[in-house]
Amino acid sequence: MTFDELYENFFLRIYNYARYHCQNEQEAEDLTSSIFEKLYKKFDSYNSGKASLEVWVFVIARSVSVDFFRWRKFRSIFSFTSEQEETLTSSQDNPAAKLEQDDKEKRLQESLQILSQQEREILNLHYYQHLKQTEIATITGLTQSNVGVILHRAVKKIKMKFGKDYE
Template structure:
């Protein structure tokens, strides 16, 4: 996705928010990223499907209120997704996020997931991620599973871009130290 495309999408969202064809473009562009983010957060494919669909209903019904000058389109969309996940937990529909879903989101190349070494690495990674704070795990999910920049993450979470970068750096350093202390080679 290019910057030009996002600018065009944002302008179109602002001027033609009731256009169903435009919503279809948004859906095709963002559904995989939203779904992976939600799946990481709720650790349940059924709930991830339901929540992702609920998120896109909210996007569709709110598109006429989107203001490009306040937030970029991906930040606005992921803010809706993040708030929906938070609401999901507030309703008490799921316990705290389990990190077992990470293996589902792992590298899709054939082979490594079938090896014992790969399974052990993912197990160590899940354990290391579990030692991080909820905010650190959320930043990592947005960065690596949804492909967001630090600026976009800051917009979604509501912290500064520099705070995002520092938090990400410290979380990655902690992960590396934990994995190294367990003798894990990666």
């Protein structure tokens, strides 16, 4: 696989991994960019015998995001842009689809805001990236049972907050 192919296959997944952690799109794009920079530098060092490509990619993504958030406070001192900026959507020619997408994303963002960083990460890796609990345990350094417990608690929190909206 070439790096171009990796970029095409993983862009949306990495973007969502970043977006689950971040408060807004701009920050998610910055984090996505940082993750792909690291992947580009380390691309030649990937060894398929040690781990699957997915696990390797998300181990790197996790390492970059830890550094990213460590420096977030420092960066915010020098930031002159608003945290909540209005952005154009890509489906401007289909307003109904735009509204539906915006509504879904708004609900998702509201759900994520009640969770910790760890819970958000594990939910993303399980529900969006469709990784197994063993793979998530490898990426995060947690035990498999711990991953299961965190998943269960996080889903319960969301159900308690939004469950009645779906009745």
